Amino acid sequence: MNSAVDLPLGLADLAFAASGDALVRRTILPSGVRILSEHVPGSRSATLGYWVAVGSRDETEAVPGSLGSTHFLEHLLFKGTGTRTALDIAVSFDSVGGEHNAMTAKEYTCYYAKVQDRDLPMAVEVIGDMLTSSVLDPTEFENERGVILEELSMAEDDPADVANDRLFTAVLGDHPLGRPIGGRPETIRAASRDAVWRHYRANYRPRDLVITAAGAVDHDVLVAGVQRALDAAGWDRDEEAAPVARRSTTPATVQRSAGVVTVQRPIEQANIIIGLPGIVATDERRTTMSVLNSVLGGGMSSRLFQEVREKRGLAYSVYSFSGSYSDAGVYGLFAGCAPAKARQVTELMLAELHRLADGGVTPEELRRAVGQLSGGAALALEDSDTRMSRLGRAEISLGEFADLDESLRRLHLVTVDDVQELARDLAQRPVSVSAVGGVDDDVFAGLVS
Amino acid sequence: MNSAVDLPLGLADLAFAASGDALVRRTILPSGVRILSEHVPGSRSATLGYWVAVGSRDETEAVPGSLGSTHFLEHLLFKGTGTRTALDIAVSFDSVGGEHNAMTAKEYTCYYAKVQDRDLPMAVEVIGDMLTSSVLDPTEFENERGVILEELSMAEDDPADVANDRLFTAVLGDHPLGRPIGGRPETIRAASRDAVWRHYRANYRPRDLVITAAGAVDHDVLVAGVQRALDAAGWDRDEEAAPVARRSTTPATVQRSAGVVTVQRPIEQANIIIGLPGIVATDERRTTMSVLNSVLGGGMSSRLFQEVREKRGLAYSVYSFSGSYSDAGVYGLFAGCAPAKARQVTELMLAELHRLADGGVTPEELRRAVGQLSGGAALALEDSDTRMSRLGRAEISLGEFADLDESLRRLHLVTVDDVQELARDLAQRPVSVSAVGGVDDDVFAGLVS
Numbered sequence: 001m002n003s004a005v006d007l008p009l010g011l012a013d014l015a016f017a018a019s020g021d022a023l024v025r026r027t028i029l030p031s032g033v034r035i036l037s038e039h040v041p042g043s044r045s046a047t048l049g050y051w052v053a054v055g056s057r058d059e060t061e062a063v064p065g066s067l068g069s070t071h072f073l074e075h076l077l078f079k080g081t082g083t084r085t086a087l088d089i090a091v092s093f094d095s096v097g098g099e100h101n102a103m104t105a106k107e108y109t110c111y112y113a114k115v116q117d118r119d120l121p122m123a124v125e126v127i128g129d130m131l132t133s134s135v136l137d138p139t140e141f142e143n144e145r146g147v148i149l150e151e152l153s154m155a156e157d158d159p160a161d162v163a164n165d166r167l168f169t170a171v172l173g174d175h176p177l178g179r180p181i182g183g184r185p186e187t188i189r190a191a192s193r194d195a196v197w198r199h200y201r202a203n204y205r206p207r208d209l210v211i212t213a214a215g216a217v218d219h220d221v222l223v224a225g226v227q228r229a230l231d232a233a234g235w236d237r238d239e240e241a242a243p244v245a246r247r248s249t250t251p252a253t254v255q256r257s258a259g260v261v262t263v264q265r266p267i268e269q270a271n272i273i274i275g276l277p278g279i280v281a282t283d284e285r286r287t288t289m290s291v292l293n294s295v296l297g298g299g300m301s302s303r304l305f306q307e308v309r310e311k312r313g314l315a316y317s318v319y320s321f322s323g324s325y326s327d328a329g330v331y332g333l334f335a336g337c338a339p340a341k342a343r344q345v346t347e348l349m350l351a352e353l354h355r356l357a358d359g360g361v362t363p364e365e366l367r368r369a370v371g372q373l374s375g376g377a378a379l380a381l382e383d384s385d386t387r388m389s390r391l392g393r394a395e396i397s398l399g400e401f402a403d404l405d406e407s408l409r410r411l412h413l414v415t416v417d418d419v420q421e422l423a424r425d426l427a428q429r430p431v432s433v434s435a436v437g438g439v440d441d442d443v444f445a446g447l448v449s
Numbered sequence: 450m451n452s453a454v455d456l457p458l459g460l461a462d463l464a465f466a467a468s469g470d471a472l473v474r475r476t477i478l479p480s481g482v483r484i485l486s487e488h489v490p491g492s493r494s495a496t497l498g499y500w501v502a503v504g505s506r507d508e509t510e511a512v513p514g515s516l517g518s519t520h521f522l523e524h525l526l527f528k529g530t531g532t533r534t535a536l537d538i539a540v541s542f543d544s545v546g547g548e549h550n551a552m553t554a555k556e557y558t559c560y561y562a563k564v565q566d567r568d569l570p571m572a573v574e575v576i577g578d579m580l581t582s583s584v585l586d587p588t589e590f591e592n593e594r595g596v597i598l599e600e601l602s603m604a605e606d607d608p609a610d611v612a613n614d615r616l617f618t619a620v621l622g623d624h625p626l627g628r629p630i631g632g633r634p635e636t637i638r639a640a641s642r643d644a645v646w647r648h649y650r651a652n653y654r655p656r657d658l659v660i661t662a663a664g665a666v667d668h669d670v671l672v673a674g675v676q677r678a679l680d681a682a683g684w685d686r687d688e689e690a691a692p693v694a695r696r697s698t699t700p701a702t703v704q705r706s707a708g709v710v711t712v713q714r715p716i717e718q719a720n721i722i723i724g725l726p727g728i729v730a731t732d733e734r735r736t737t738m739s740v741l742n743s744v745l746g747g748g749m750s751s752r753l754f755q756e757v758r759e760k761r762g763l764a765y766s767v768y769s770f771s772g773s774y775s776d777a778g779v780y781g782l783f784a785g786c787a788p789a790k791a792r793q794v795t796e797l798m799l800a801e802l803h804r805l806a807d808g809g810v811t812p813e814e815l816r817r818a819v820g821q822l823s824g825g826a827a828l829a830l831e832d833s834d835t836r837m838s839r840l841g842r843a844e845i846s847l848g849e850f851a852d853l854d855e856s857l858r859r860l861h862l863v864t865v866d867d868v869q870e871l872a873r874d875l876a877q878r879p880v881s882v883s884a885v886g887g888v889d890d891d892v893f894a895g896l897v898s
Contacts, residue, residue: 042491045831078749086759090749095817097824100749116827146762153717154765154785157608266715268602300527300539300549310535313595316603336603368544375546378565382494383832 024391024401025219031206032238033230036391036401037222038214040384046215047114047388050127053210053246053396054203055107056183057176057325065191068183069199071104072148072191077111078102079140081133084126086140092126106177107247107325108396114385117216121225128229131204141193148188155182159263159436160336163271166261167434168330171275173257177328206230206238208246212391215384249282249399252327256430259448263436270342270437271334274349276429278322278329281397287410288418289322289331292426294369295361295419296320296352297333301368303352304333314341314348326397331426339438346433346447357427360420374408473840473850474668480655481687482679485840485850486671487663489833495664496563496837499576502659502695502845503652504556505632506625506774514640517632518648520553521597521640526560527551528589530582533575535589541575555626556696556774557845563834566665570674577678580653590642597637604631608712608720608885609785615710616724616883617779622706626777655679655687657695661840664833698731701776705879708897712885719791719886720783723798725878727771727778730846736859737867738771738780741875743818744810744868745769745801746782750817752801753782763790763797775846780875788887795882795896806876809869823857 027035059066079086093100098115100123111131113123155161165180172178182188211226230236254277279289297304297320308318318335333349361369380386381404394401402410433444476484508515528535542549547564549572560580562572604610614629621627631637660675679685703726728738746753746769757767767784782798810818829835830853843850851859882893 043831045828087750087755090754091817094748094750095820095824097821097826097828099828114828116824119824143760143762147758147765150718150763150786151765153787157716157718159606267606269599269606299543301536301543305539306536309596310592313592314599316596316600337599338602368540371544372546375544375565375568377546379494379546379548379563382492 024403027219027223029206029223029227029230029236031230031236033206033226033235034210034395035219035223035226036210036212036395037217037219038387038391039217039219040215040387043117043215043384045114045116045384046120046213046217047112047384048120048123048127048213049110049112049211049388049392050131051210051212051392051396052109052131052204053107053208054109055105056179056181057106058203058246059176059179059199061176061179063195065187065195066199067179067187068148069191069196070109071182072144072188073196073200074102074104074109074111075144075148076136076141076196077130077134079144080135080137081129082135083133084129089126089130092122096122098123104181106181108392110392112388120213120217121221124222124225125229128226129233131209132230132233132235134200136193136197136200138193141196145188145191148182149185152182152185152188159265159267159269159271160334162263163273163434163436166263166436167273167275167332167432170258170261170432170434171254171256171277171330172328173255175252175254175328177325178257206235210392210395212388212395214387214391247326249280249326251280254328256432258432259430260433260435260441260444262434262439262441262443264440265437267437268338269336270339270435270439271336272342272346272433272435274333274346274353274431274433275330276426276431278331278426279324280327280329281324282326282399283324283329285418285422286324287407288414288422289324290373291366291369291411291414292356292361292419292422293320293322294372295365296356298369299372303356304335304349307352308335308345308348312348314338314345342435342437342439343443343447346444350431350447353423354427356423357420360423361416363416366414366416366419370411370414373411377404377407473852476668476672478655478672478676478679478685480679480685482655482675482684483659483844484672484675485659485661485844486666486668487836487840488666488668489664489836492566492664492833494563494565494833495569495662495666496561496833497569497572497576497662498559498561498660498837498841499580500659500661500841500845501558501580501653502556502657503558504554505628505630506555507652507695508625508628508648510625510628512644514636514644515648516628516636517597518640518645519558520631521593521637522645522649523551523553523558523560524593524597525585525590525645526579526583528593529584529586530578531584532582533578538575538579541571545571547572553630555630557841559841561837569662569666570670573671573674574678577675578682580658581679581682581684583649585642585646585649587642590645594637594640597631598634601631601634601637608714608716608718609783611712612720612722612783612883612885615712615885616722616781616881619707619710619881619883620703620705620724620726620779621777622704624701624703624777626774627706655684659841659844661837661844663836663840696775698729698775700729703777705881707881708879709882709884709890709893711883711888711890711892713889714886716886717787718785719788719884719888720785721791721795721882721884723782723795723802723880723882724779725875725880727780727875728773729776729778730773731775731848732773732778734867734871735773736856737863737871738773739822740815740818740860740863741805741810741868741871742769742771743821744814745805747818748821752805753784753798756801757784757794757797761797763787763794791884791886791888792892792896795893799880799896802872803876805872806869809872810865812865815863815865815868819860819863822860826853826856
């Protein structure tokens, strides 16, 4: 896992000071399982995550019913183990008022819980059991197929979700990151219990497992609890001692599959996203990208918000975003507006992207963006969810952990020239437009070359 | 203003211990403005709210363009004062990475910000200025009309939102709480700057203003800051010294306007809500209601989740909710499912409501619900947003503040008989069904008498 980046694998234990009074510790078990924790003094609760470094991009399009199997599996892990029924699992968390859920992403799957400090050992044990010892009962499998089809239907009824899925495919073409995370109704209908079982056994293994926790956490107690939970399931070793890199961090060559993609629907708004290839997660310009995104569409004082909403009243929701993965990324600009204004809004957003490339940012904008990002980072660390996620993403996606001080140091190094240079780079990349609503391709004719 | 409930108005200052180490203090200024704060030791951030006790229910249907004017006004307060432009306001918060927003509800409007401790004085000053000294510039007014129409369009494209709005009207008939918060496109198009200005001057006044803050807050500094901000705008006194009750807390007689209401749309899911008159905010059975709702549809182990999703795979999202206001409330059961299953799912949900009334809850279910609610309450207090909101709702809606210990004491007094008695009461109230999707009224024929 990620041996392509410089992780100190093999170190038995690594401790270093993190932001404020918190302390981050990292342990690697003999099996290769990695455990990271951040103790926050004064906290009475903890957030725990079991991260598996497998996501929708790791599915094989060639296998029928494979697409969506990572997400299907995530659902099934809640449906019972050799010693716990689905109801037992639900009751464990409900009866202590804990939050308990999971998310499937393109490059990882995360099972998490937020509980009071006294309930952390329970959460470690129950999620450990779910992850290692799920039975994938055939009857539960069929019931859950129905649940997942309803989840896909719900997403299909959300026009912004649909626009986003289509945009990724348009920008990234046939790259595996371009596929929707949950699969498609036909692949979910075709999925077999045996295929999902094989996916489970092949991908859920010690070397791909990262456990992170933040808040009222004692690292040694956490490590002992994880070991108990994993050892009980025979997860105390991994066949392959030396982890192999699952993924490359070298930017892939992506080929846009469409310049314009529209889904016509009889709804009130046109949901428009302009997208282009972004930067990879480990790109050294990632801090510059945060600044650029803050200036372009990151808040109420951003250029998109001011030009599209404040000055012209054309949209309620308008913003930009950057999505980065191991070997590809997408940069996007979103607006929801009246279909009759779709072309005007798209032109305005494209113009702002080019204005940033041609004219750069002002020192005042840079100062404001740095303030926004540093203040936001400090605020986010007030809750243990953010700290838990930060540890997981650092280990799975970045291969390094930067504490608040280090993040702020990098942020203050960004110059107006850095931002303009990145904007110029982005502005000459091939652009796609995805739109859902009362619009067709002709609305965007000539806007995208 | 809630003087109908037992608020210790007139006390200059009231301090009492709150949950954990936190301390709640309350001050009433000579003008009648109320200020509540909860200091949380160790916190480095604060959440601040300016609450005005006016909501959509306080609009007058008879005045053209009145419906939605509370929400319209909320937007306009971000658009500039005598000394700050809209951009100035946005920059104030963006440049320190603060969160800054507002919400309009049926019985209040709240302007809030979450900032680092050092930025709290700025937040107190800027929101105070927005609230007292907005200019409602005519050009900004026209731009914002467009923004609000887009916000309504976005909500109209969300089938669950539409089902919820229709349900409230079906259950509460022509009671003002039955109206949608944002108004309707035609009332927003008809709204005039002068009418919104009159609404502003009539309803934004010291006696209806409550300021709450939680986290890294020094009460005396907060009070001094608020006074500075309000005095500068001449808000140091209120014409009416003795506050009059804005609202009654006696349950109103509501008359259902429809048994079944459907909005046919060519979408994947049917979004179904079963609703009936609920309890008022000050009802002494409100803790029993929380328990009942937890058992029926409050988590993964709840009856609705188990029967509709886990056993049959008919829905992804299924839950129940209780909405309580000063003189009326709505209790609801929601599911999103395939249109072909809409009748079956509705029957299942109704059956669970009646099973609760007929058979009550088991001691095990009661124990689990108490655990869920008490654990959830403890977890929620980890962030200052929840504490800030709790203070505001206590002051505006409940007229009393119950700390965690008192809430837990009440929770442990709830018996299985209490829950069954409330379930019986609810089950004999007139039921309405609201559905949006590929269904028509016939689907629900005979289910609602």
